[in-house]
Amino acid sequence: MTFSQKSINKVGMLDEALARIDNGCTLMFGGFGGVGNPPTLINGLIEKEIKDLTLIGNDAGFPNIGIGKLISQGRAKKLIASHIGSNPVAGKLMVEGKLEVEFSPQGTLAERIRAGGVGLPAIVTDIGIGSVMEEGKAKVLLNAKEYLLETALTADVSIVYAKKSDCFGNLIYDTSARNTNPLVAMAGSFTIAEVEEIVPLGDLNPHEIVTPGVFVDLVIESKGVDWKWAWE
Secondary structure (H helix, E strand, C coil): CCCCCHHHCCECCHHHHHCCCCCCCEEEECCECCECCCHHHHHHHHHHCCCCEEEECCECCECCECHHHHHHCCCEEEEEECECCCCHHHHHHHHCCCCEEEECCHHHHHHHHHHHHHCCCEEEECCCCCCHHHCCCCEEEECCEEEEEEECCCEEEEEEEEEEEECCCCEECCHHHHCCHHHHHHCEEEEEEEEEEEECCCCCCHHHCCECHHHCCEEEECCCCCCHHHHC
């Protein structure tokens, strides 16, 4: 069976993407310290005045870069992340009780997202045993060793950033901007990819594709990043 390019075209506009994200939804985002955050989508959410979000991602970004802009403006009610140290506004909001923060070790967080993406309900890990990380969590005994049961993470919508996409949503990432994006792309009920360049179907080298288009529901073109200068 063959498909026409038109029949599998996932390319859309920013307004179409923003219509998928409502107040109070669970939003998972790719990126590490702002690098790999999808800036056009984040700026669009700010302009749309979306609020009461539950955010899931590696960190809180910086106050004025990437996902940090949403957090700093008080648009999130909860954040699940590995750290918030790069965004002092997030720390202030947490201390004031205006932002609930669930910390998860970085590797554990990545595995919880991966598990959600492949349909597993939870993972087990010995990271956090004997520390505050085990409080309130179930434990299991495997081969005479104790592990924490960490629940998988999924989201209503996942937003990711990539260098290139074709009309089917196959994604290629740019060096370190790849970071958590491939895992996040798998774990959303609806996944939106913001990309630097959209190419015709067949132009991507299959060996370079990281995220298969089957995980992507909508592709929009980026208007440019706001985080590269911070790492130059």
